Amino acid sequence: MSTAYLNQTLRILTLFILVFGILFFGRTVLIPLTFGAVLAMLLLPICHWLQSKGMNNGLASALSVVFLLLIIGSLITLLQYQLSDIINDLSKIEERINDIITGLKSYVRQHFGISNQEQQKIIKEQQSGGMGKVAGIFTALLGSLAGIIIDTILVLVYTFLFIFFRGHFKKFILRMFKPENRDTTAEVLQNAGTVTQQYLGGLGLMIIMLWVMYGIGFSIAGVNNALFFAVLCGILELVPFAGNITGTSITVLMALAQSSDTKVVIGVIITYGLVQLIQTYVLEPLVVGDRLNINPLFTILIIVVGEAVWGIPGMILAVPLLGIFKIICDNCDLLKDYGFLIGPPKEKKGEEGNFITRMFKKSK
Known part of the structure; x- marks a missing residue:
């Protein structure tokens, strides 16, 4: 291995480390900005369709964001309607929880010899000074809720601005490259937007299913x-x-x-198992497919890294960003080896298919 190639590799790795450092320390600013950019790419087909009907860019961009708000509002309304039914059943749920707690106390008394009075004393000791903790938790929740509302507004504003000024941003990116490379750069931008739209669109359709x-x-x-x-x-x-x-x-x-009926719990678990089988072997290959063309190892790895850098938003954004x-x-000639590493192994003609299926094929 030549010294020049080694130095180039080290510079690229150093750049990766620097980028992840910036992502970590700038996450407060970058998370809403990135969500806005990704949502803008997802909504671009709607904006283009509205413009094809004679609307100007500003109105089409605004209506694209309104369309997103309508979807989110409909989901919130549906969940709120169902949640009101759950709240009405809180008294029954509380009784059931008390029965479960009573059963646990009885189990502890029979198997560990700790009386109900001693268990109650332990619980009270754990709860001593608990009002201050509850107040702290409540304050933290209010702060988190306020942060979520602010970030949501920022994401919507960023989404509108990215859609509205998309032509200006594209020209800026193209101006950063030499004239002979601008056609390739424009193609990369087009492919990145198309792949993101296909992946997120397929993911949305799969969620509905x-x-x-x-x-x-x-x-x-x-x-x-x-x-x-x-x-x-x-x-x-x-x-x-x-x-x-989690769900x-x-x-x-x-x-x-x-409910005290264990058949309900068994039914939930069976439903989860069946849905996961259908999702893995039918929905993901047909609906989502290999849109991003990424090696499964790096899919898992980038999700872990995304959680470490940006938390739950990082897990959501990690795969499309990768x-x-x-x-x-x-x-990019300098990064083609990394693109090869991230991508899946090249399959022979006629051997394409689900990754899980290919794992168990006999190697020739």
């Missing part, structure tokens, strides 16, 4: 307010790996609190 399957499964299992939990599980799919497990865990806990980065690598 998950709502239907979870809704049917939870209704058959006998879960109260099945639609609420179906929508919740589908939305949490935006958080890869952890989201579906199903919440549904199981609420099923336990709402897909954009791979497109850049594939069109």
